[in-house]
Amino acid sequence: MNELILDIDDLSVIYKTDLETVKAVNGINLKIGKGKTLGLVGETGAGKTTTALSILKLLPENTGKVTSGNVKFEGTNLLEMNEHEIREIRGGQIAMVFQDPMTSLNPVMTVGDQIAEAIIMHNEGLSKGEIEKRIDEKLTMVGILPSRKTEYPHQFSGGMKQRVVIAMALACEPKLLIADEPTTALDVTIQAQVLMMIKELRNRLGTSMLMITHDLGVVAKICDDVAVMYAGEIVEAGTVHDIFLGEDHHPYTEGLFGSIPNLSSRTKRLNSIPGLMPDPTNLPEGCIFAPRCKYCMDICIRVHPNTVFDETHSLKCHLFDGKLRRDKQEGKSEKQ
């Protein structure tokens, strides 16, 4: 594997309140190669956003806590940095795009000023003219007329706002961009525009990316690698080929694919996954997916499965213990 830009090793995060302890992320490993895009897929509450926030040390101070693990960015552990050091990284080397463009912009500042803020923060001593020039450059890059920089966020539509947010994130040419559901709040045609733009910019600037999404369609379009997250664990990871074309899958991944209504074929019923995600304050002792799994065996309820590897592909399921071929052939028809 080529050089890594981000290497997360055994990261665990808890949210602790007086009443309960929520195990949001439980010992995950994630690696992003230079210039690659990793898609982190999972449903609400799987811990995707928590993972992203802990990379940038943005967890809520009073409740969120990293209990173990390292997050190495180009070899340095981000988690050991102090507030001053991490501020240099945030927005400079690692930038983040949040899900909701409506709430991530300041309503009382012009968009130009908001982009300038990021540029000034990380480039002291730029002249006013140079800053203006950069703002224009960034806005043009995301397809907004530079003359609109004096406008306020409410004068922009949802798709345009998300473009502004992306322009802000890319203002300092970060090495890694974390995009947390960047297109979920947008209409399909606008989503397509924004995705194409992200893809094009990424290829041009060579930015690495962590793309958090619940939409497997988005993953298929722009990611190189995929990690499937469920109840705070990575249950399956691999290249897009492993996940979309490979034969062996974690039953949860299988269920996810079965749950999406297919555009090209018509099925009578969707193969939904019964039940709900386990309560993160009270995770099952064995496999976290066991209560919903149709292949659940005795061992699944008792023993927590280990990750098994096959070159680029990794799985966390007892069905694949010691081998990556499954003996049972049932349920192979999860996708065409």
Next chain:
Amino acid sequence: MKNNKSTPLIETIGLRKLFKLNGGARLHAVDGINLKIYPGETVGVVGESGCGKSTLGRTILRLIEPTSGQILYNGSDITKISAGKMREMRKDLQIIFQDPYSSIDPRKSVIDIIAEYMFIHKVYKNKIDTYNRAAELMDLVGLARRYSSSYAHELDGGRRQRIGIARALSLNPKFIVCDEPVSALDVSIQAQILNLLMDLEEELGLTYMFVTHNLSVVKHISTKIMVMYLGKCVEMASSDELFQNPMHPYTKALLKAIPEPDISKRDEEFALIKGEVSSPINVKPGCRFAKRCDFCFDRCIQEDPNLTEVSYEHFVSCFLVEKNKVEK
């Protein structure tokens, strides 16, 4: 496709809803929709946010009063009938709302929410029968009876949506408007609810109008699909026909914009539609889509295209299609 040419269960004729804004401007939310929904059909209404699809759903139930046009239920006009009669009608015509978090009273228990409509309409003479029926409805939609005294905040989105469905079913309706019933839910839960809606359709012989922005969902559940753009119907056809043979440039673009979970199409460019939906306020004559359309020509900005039947039960509102037809 069902070709039962009896009376449509619901029919709208030139249905319009204009919202008056400050300063006399008018917002054309629903602008002349003719739609026939036959018993047993599921009609999907798709479009982007702001195209008027939810307003259409609500106007059909007279939750929003139409500005002009008619709504026929079983052949009789329900636009002019009194509020009292309309209330009677509502037993047959129900709606499932988008957001299971805000459409349910937070201070009522699950069983009371489901029983509420039956009390209002005095379906049963006594409380016991009503609650028994409510409990049956819980079984029907797959809600465990142990939740009957829970409150909405204790339940997750999927279960809340099941309450919404049970409530809509409580009066044995014939027709249900489903207004984005799964868009607030996760995919695995979404699949559960879609399966449930389809099972109920079969079991109870329901007719749905399914309003959504998600084309794959609409394809999965509908027999007929109507594509809306800025208050107008741009294309209407049976589900299979629409996906195999889309004619209107907007429908084509919409279908191409969906990212499919299939990596063989990875390097295919999305066919992008330029720009964004224009304002529905004081619209000028001409095709609503003209500004974003790649094939726009003079006539498109001068006059309104009409909905024409290009092939059996396939209606398109585009001059291009008309033109091609003549040339052929």
